[in-house]
Amino acid sequence: MGKFSAFKLPLKTLPVGSHDFDYHLDKQFFVDMESADIRDANLDVHVNVIYKDDMYELTITVKGEITLICDRCLDELQWPVDTSYHIYVKYGPDYCDDSDELLEIPESDQYLNIAYMIYDTVALTIPIKHVHPLGKCNRAMSSLLKKHRAPGAMSEEDEGMVEDMMEEIDEVDDSDAPTDPRWDELKKLTDNN
Numbered sequence: 701m702g703k704f705s706a707f708k709l710p711l712k713t714l715p716v717g718s719h720d721f722d723y724h725l726d727k728q729f730f731v732d733m734e735s736a737d738i739r740d741a742n743l744d745v746h747v748n749v750i751y752k753d754d755m756y757e758l759t760i761t762v763k764g765e766i767t768l769i770c771d772r773c774l775d776e777l778q779w780p781v782d783t784s785y786h787i788y789v790k791y792g793p794d795y796c797d798d799s800d801e802l803l804e805i806p807e808s809d810q811y812l813n814i815a816y817m818i819y820d821t822v823a824l825t826i827p828i829k830h831v832h833p834l835g836k837c838n839r840a841m842s843s844l845l846k847k848h849r850a851p852g853a854m855s856e857e858d859e860g861m862v863e864d865m866m867e868e869i870d871e872v873d874d875s876d877a878p879t880d881p882r883w884d885e886l887k888k889l890t891d892n893n
Contacts, residue, residue, distance in 0.1 A: 703732040704815035712810045714751050721747040733819050740767035745818055756789040762821055772831045773838035785821040
């Protein structure tokens with residue numbers, strides 16, 4: 701069996717009416733997808749298929765949480781996911797996905813594998829810049845960033861925001877310091893420069 705065979709919808713054998721499919725996604729799904737951004741997941745996926753008049757109406761709903769890496773401090777960042785995707789599917793002579801609203805698949809296909817639709821639905825919830833809220837980043841890493849920041853590389857407004865953030869980070873209790881050995885190695889490297 702293939703990695704994503706559980707995500708095959710048996711469209712050809714579905715009777716007219718509404719049909720529901722449920723899946724749970726964890727880390728392995730995103731490892732199999734070779735996702736560079738998503739490190740872990742706890743997601744529930746509900747797929748509703750309504751078949752009528754030679755047309756399949758699919759609604760994919762995804763809820764849960766994914767784990768990303770913070771772009772600023774490199775610690776894990778929990779990101780909530782609550783999204784849905786809607787598309788119509790019909791059979792035709794060839795595969796055609798020219799439209800965002802309609803997918804045409806060949807008559808010879810007995811199944812529609814929705815694994816990539818689900819992955820794309822989740823991936824589109826990830827912001828371009830994924831960072832912790834102000835004051836929640838790893839304190840040790842934030843101090844290193846502040847120490848090695850290039851002067852004049854930001855606008856005055858950005859510098860003011862960074863200064864405020866750094867002051868807030870400095871107020872965070874030391875008990876929040878990481879226990880990850882990568883931080884010790886990074887500190888050694890930056891102290892030697």
